[in-house]
Amino acid sequence: MRIGSRRSTLALTQTGLIADRLRTLGHQVEIVEIVTEGDTNRASLSQLGGTGIFATAIRNALHDGRIDLTVHSLKDLPTAPADGLTVAAIPQREDPRDVLVARDGLTLGELPVDSVVGTGAPRRAAQLAALGLGLRTRDIRGNVDSRVELVRRGVVDAVVLARAGMSRLGRLDEVTEVIDPLQVLPAPGQGALALEIRTADTQLHEALHVLDHPDTRAAVTAERAVLARLEAGCAAPLGALAEISEDLDGRLEVSLRAFVGRLDGSFELRRSMTGPLDKAERIGHDLAQQLLDDGALEAFAPSDHPPEPPPGGHLPTDANPVTDIHHQRRGA
Ligand SMILES: NCc1[nH]cc(CCC(=O)O)c1CC(=O)O
Numbered sequence: 001m002r003i004g005s006r007r008s009t010l011a012l013t014q015t016g017l018i019a020d021r022l023r024t025l026g027h028q029v030e031i032v033e034i035v036t037e038g039d040t041n042r043a044s045l046s047q048l049g050g051t052g053i054f055a056t057a058i059r060n061a062l063h064d065g066r067i068d069l070t071v072h073s074l075k076d077l078p079t080a081p082a083d084g085l086t087v088a089a090i091p092q093r094e095d096p097r098d099v100l101v102a103r104d105g106l107t108l109g110e111l112p113v114d115s116v117v118g119t120g121a122p123r124r125a126a127q128l129a130a131l132g133l134g135l136r137t138r139d140i141r142g143n144v145d146s147r148v149e150l151v152r153r154g155v156v157d158a159v160v161l162a163r164a165g166m167s168r169l170g171r172l173d174e175v176t177e178v179i180d181p182l183q184v185l186p187a188p189g190q191g192a193l194a195l196e197i198r199t200a201d202t203q204l205h206e207a208l209h210v211l212d213h214p215d216t217r218a219a220v221t222a223e224r225a226v227l228a229r230l231e232a233g234c235a236a237p238l239g240a241l242a243e244i245s246e247d248l249d250g251r252l253e254v255s256l257r258a259f260v261g262r263l264d265g266s267f268e269l270r271r272s273m274t275g276p277l278d279k280a281e282r283i284g285h286d287l288a289q290q291l292l293d294d295g296a297l298e299a300f301a302p303s304d305h306p307p308e309p310p311p312g313g314h315l316p317t318d319a320n321p322v323t324d325i326h327h328q329r330r331g332a
Pocket residue numbers: 073074075076144160161162163164165189190191192193
């Protein structure tokens with residue numbers, strides 16, 4: 001089987017992990033690199049049409065029959081199902097939390113007021129602002145390597161990344177804090193992979209079944225249902241985390257938490273909901289409804305004082321530092 005992958009180190013690493021498992025199962029596997037517009041065009045993701053652009057190029061290769069299978073980071077995959085394609089397996093996910101990579105081994109609580117934290121994710125910027133620590137955030141883009149490099153070069157004091165990516169790249173030793181989801185909830189689906197194939201490929205679907213992890217599938221189903229219901233898109237200031245545990249009677253249940261907020265920290269809303277595992281999607285929808293009933297749209301409304309767009313758009317991380325887009329000043 002031919003597995004299509006983006007060319008980034010993280011994508012190739014994740015694809016390699018799945019390829020190894022398939023080889024262990026006795027399959028012949030070839031990795032095909034696909035270059036997407038998101039890899040070549042350095043404009044901001046919102047200008048390019050959101051993170052979905054990565055998925056689209058790969059999905060076209062699936063449709064064309066150039067590849068048979070692809071490994072997505074589930075958090076980068078749009079919630080709308082793709083025509084003629086199926087997520088055949090969602091393997092057990094990595095630790096879904098965010099991590100901090102800061103100068104001098106610092107944690108969030110130790111960073112001095114006005115420290116600059118690099119992140120391109122509105123979700124991270126909004127939750128950092130909501131902490132009220134007086135941290136600035138700077139909009140950055142780029143792969144894990146170039147983001148960590150900004151800390152090494154002293155361009156920013158810290159960056160926030162997914163622990164799963166750092167783990168898969170073997171770079172956990174550079175992490176200075178694993179961020180508690182009480183402070184920053186991860187993106188829906190963070191840490192999970194999705195193996196997508198052509199729906200017509202029923203034999204391959206059958207072969208991939210052993211890689212599917214039902215608890216992970218239930219958890220990410222709940223998280224992505226929040227995202228879908230809020231129609232928030234991939235670049236939304238929304239965090240969601242579902243955890244599976246046993247209730248007092250030994251039945252499996254889903255505990256789902258979510259955050260929505262404004263980038264400048266002027267509005268935040270956190271809610272949670274728990275229910276039976278087989279109602280994961282329903283729980284996600286219901287939690288999203290509760291967020292909406294309690295005023296979630298405030299998080300998506302245009303602000304009275306919109307942040308200054310950086311000159312020339314959002315620059316890649318290998319260019320010169322860009323202006324701060326969000327600045328939460330303590331007491332302001
Ligand atoms: N947005 C890019 C992206 N997509 C998936 C991961 C990490 C791996 C994962 O979450 O499964 C990352 C890097 C990051 O956010 O630090």
